[in-house]
Amino acid sequence: MNNKNKSALNFGNLIVLGLSHKTAPVETRELFSLPGSQLSSFYERLCEAGVEEAVYVSTCNRVEIFMTAEDSESAVETIKRLMEFYTKLPHEQFMSSVYTRYGTDVVKHLLSVVSSLDSMVIGENEITGQIKESYKKAVESGTTGTIMNRLFHRAFTTAKRVRTETDISKNPLSIASIAVEQAKSIFHDISTKSALLIGAGEMGELILKYLVKENLHKIVLANRTSENAERICRDIDYNADIISLNKVDQALAEVDIVITSVTAPHHVITSADIKNIMFERGGKPVFLIDIAVPRNIDPSVTETENVYLYNVDNLKDIADNNMRGRMQ
Missing domain, CATH: 3.40.50.720 (NAD(P)-binding Rossmann-like Domain)
Incomplete structure (x- = not known):
């Protein structure tokens, strides 16, 4: 994707758009879970639309797209169109279940997700590994750059601290x-x-x-x-x-x-x-x-x-x- 090696981080360009167990039932969430065979073309479409960096995350609890773009409004509209394309549904049927966050709110959200504070089972151990796997696929697809790399590595470090410095993993559930x-x-x-x-x-x-x-x-x-x-x-x-x-x-x-x-x-x-x-x-x-x-x-x-x-x-x-x- 474009402009991956900016020396200055601009968290103001961060966007996350998604839906989770808190906003949508499994019947809706599963419509947005892309099979691995479609992930490459999904990233290509984002790149063509001007999205600079992106990480697609899909677990049993959530589907989210983390991205950076100079034109955030255009990027969100692109995601809406892609959601319509992959689900074959008009966006009016699912947008009430979709949340969008920008800038530092994206940072806070990712830290909460990776630390399992936003999971259906708070304190569960699987989420960090699932996010790492999604991030790895994005890296392999060439869709991450300076901002996403630093953001996700910071999130993984934070998740480790949460587990070692708090009681969240005491009697862990999953x-x-x-x-x-x-x-x-x-x-x-x-x-x-x-x-x-x-x-x-x-x-x-x-x-x-x-x-x-x-x-x-x-x-x-x-x-x-x-x-x-x-x-x-x-x-x-x-x-x-x-x-x-x-x-x-x-x-x-x-x-x-x-x-x-x-x-x-x-x-x-x-x-x-x-x-x-x-x-x-x-x-x-x-x-x-x-x-x-x-x-x-x-x-x-x-x-x-x-x-x-x-x-x-x-x-x-x-x-x-x-x-x-x-x-x-």
């Missing part, structure tokens, strides 16, 4: 731990149950660790590649049943709990899948917890009797209760 807590709240004795975990990425690995602690009867781990699934099982010294994603439908018929956290452009579990497996299960209840954004599970699965579905926003009540408990 989306992964809360997903398992939800599963525990459903059953009187979770140790007698079996679970299917779909996705062996960073979030999947965390969920697996929490599930293993509960001594479940059986855990099935589904992933695109067996190598990564085998690696995380070795790392935590657990022998899960590892299957490929195309065998998920077979596993669905045998487990009590399903937790999904895989990155996919389409639903991994459809309404048709559930109808078929419920016949095989003889109507035995199945509990689905979908913490992916975009969502992995077709929300219409709940139209089938004895199918119970929770998404990442449904976990907020548990997060809020835990936060109240930590404050007492």
Whole structure:
């Protein structure tokens, strides 16, 4: 992008535009979560519109674009048009959920986000790594310069200080731990149950660790590649049943709990899948917890009797209760 090596930092040119769990439900947030294959073209469009530096951030809680531009009004209009392009929606349908901040307010916002103070689960450990990964992709795409580099490195340093100099990480919580807590709240004795975990990425690995602690009867781990699934099982010294994603439908018929956290452009579990497996299960209840954004599970699965579905926003009540408990 343009003018990356300015000797003087001008935070007045900073802009962030986004939406989060505080302003929009997961049904809206997932529309703005770009697949990796579209990220390069997205950055190219920003560059063509006069945006000088940019970092696109997407997590289960938020989608945000941090950028610098001489003409902030034009840059914001560009983002609105791109949002319309990628979602196929007029901006009037989503702008009420979108926030825009400028200058030093952007700095304060990023520090709060990276330090997990703006997370659905305050004090969670995953957000810093997720922002680092987004920043890394921007660096690799050549869309960062002096301002973004210094801003994000300062944010990472601040996040580290917050964790080491405060009690925010005392008894840490996470989306992964809360997903398992939800599963525990459903059953009187979770140790007698079996679970299917779909996705062996960073979030999947965390969920697996929490599930293993509960001594479940059986855990099935589904992933695109067996190598990564085998690696995380070795790392935590657990022998899960590892299957490929195309065998998920077979596993669905045998487990009590399903937790999904895989990155996919389409639903991994459809309404048709559930109808078929419920016949095989003889109507035995199945509990689905979908913490992916975009969502992995077709929300219409709940139209089938004895199918119970929770998404990442449904976990907020548990997060809020835990936060109240930590404050007492």
